[in-house]
Amino acid sequence: MAAAEPPATGGFFGMLSFRRSATAVASFDPAQDDELLALDALQSHVADRLAALLSDAQQQQGPVLSIGFLSKLLDSVCSSDASFRNVVAVAPVAAALSRPPADRLARDLLDRSVKTLDVLNAASLTLASLRGAHRAALTAASCLLPAPKSRAQFARARRAIARIGGDESNKLVSASPSAPSPCSRSMRALSLSVSRNWSAGRHMNAMAAHLAPPPPLPSQVGAGCGLGLTLYTMSSVLVFAMWALVAAVPCQDRASAAINPPVAPPKQAQWAQAMAALQDRIADEWRRKDKKLPPGSGGGGSSSSAIGTAGAGGLLAEMQAVERAARDLNSLLEEIAEDDEEEVHGMVSEERAREVTERAEELAAACRALEEGLAPLERQVRAVFHRVVSFRSDLVRCIDNTARTNAAASATPQHHSF
Template sequence: MAAAEPPPPTGMGFLGLLSFRRSATAVASFDPAQDDELQVLDALQAHVADRLAALSHQPPLLSLAFLSKLLDALLSSDDAFRDVLGIGPVAAALSRPPADRLAADLLDRTVKTLDILNASPTSASPGAGCGLGLALYTMSSVLVFSMWALVAAVPCQDRASAATNPPVAPPKQVQWAAPMSALQERISDEWRKKDKKGSSSGSAATGLLAEMQAVERAARELSSVLEEVAEEEEEEQLVMGVSAERAHDVVERAEALAAACRALEEGLAPLERQVRTVFHRVVASRGEVVRIMEHSTRSNSSATANAAAASGSGAPPHHHSF
């Protein structure tokens, strides 16, 4: 006698569906082609989790090297996402509920991403409890996190407030939630510390970019030494001028400031090139999603018409459990 099929959990929602995706019901309808498709969907989750975990061990946080690795992770995640879009049944499902809503949200976020790259993230619920929905939510979340980190590192005048508002934390059940949440918390902590320090000193926060902070630090130290020298000259009314020791201090601080400025300038050039690459990739990916959605809509309309015409033939259509 065949084993009884387990009932689906009640009130399952998105998180329940994540764990239920490979249930006995799914196994009962298993076929090798669909298993290959699920492997591509799962590969995106594993890839994002691995790249974010690697970033968690990258010191210092929000340095030029960190941002470069983050943008590289965004590009490679986009490659994995395009592999998902290349799956026929997945592409066909892109214009159907519930994936259509998440696809529209992804398109909206790509526009915001292009705006940031060319010069706040809105919260979204991963409401589609399916492999395609999770893939769309994953790519959308990676985009939002990457752009938020860029704004936190080098805030624009009209987006400085966005740096204080981290993206909504992803559900704990997704594979990449822990490393992304940990990075968000670390960046938020650093921003709060800098914002508090800026408020107490009366200066505006200028971003968390490590190399930029090194320039600020060197400039403060040089300014402090120059003020001390001026005070000493005034108090002692030195006739012979600045002592050799004080002159050495001034030269040393000035050289440190020059070195910090060179490191910032030399590091920004390759990062700017990488930002342009990401910009063009996001444009291309958005165009690909739009193209697939339009094609899927036309195909679904045609399939619906054919199904209505053949409604008396009997065999129900097969749908993949994405």
């Protein structure tokens, strides 16, 4: 057993520095000690998961928001939910959910869970819409493989590349419930539709509004604040995960989202450093990507400037790879079209054909990487959607039950470690 640690005195965070040491056990009865351990378990779990994500991000040279990273982030949301359920399964902790100050934080968490469902729904529709861009890029590559022979093949490839930045990829996201597209029928598991005036940016700003750790109570150090920190931690996990998802995929009206990190965790929290570092990394990539967008990326312009509109500002690494390969290939095809305008037979040199083949192979490889990860990510987003629905229902049920129990047993008040 580890050596006893002196209790910290830094407000309610000091309570979370206790471990099952001689000092902690001597300070509380066994039931209260179990409460502390359950509360601290969530903090440790979130800290471990975010530290693992940060380690993965630090090892990546390119964009951090890859399909693999998002998959691990969404898995962290689910596992944090499981850890949170273990906390509220402790009877005295559950009993405090309907009492101040935890009741207000619980209501905030319930509200953020509803907004989380909206973001997950929009992201799911957006991921489905990326299939249109993927098909266009794959068509462009297939026109030029195994070896292009004529400018007619180049023209077909250029038309396919132009569709990557066309309006097709945005139809699914902006579709109204009265006019569902064929792809949207696969999203029936999700209960919400994305209207034309829905804004991912305004939604994320609303999720992050008033997100602050609970203040320590002046009357008793740590009283009521361990559970408060647990509720704040779950809200922070949801806000950070949805912000990263909106940063990765081009959700509707994503541009109005604040680029600045949405969560400002207190330094004393175990998970604060890892989350802050991840937010800074994502925010930096977001700013760099927005600066690189062409002035006409919102629509119109030449075919080469339109490429990337489907993922305008989106940081999903695999989609960026497709856009980058498509731009490179399209630039080469435009050069050939300008150089060979006077060519009578419409044929190209072997050297040019070989260069085009290499670029087309790069585009095909990027398409394969996107295709392999997109469907599993869609399924995981839908799974997290249903997990959050269950989480919210269980939390509402727990609050209602404890409120009735507290009202029925309003005898002698008891003091707990949280």
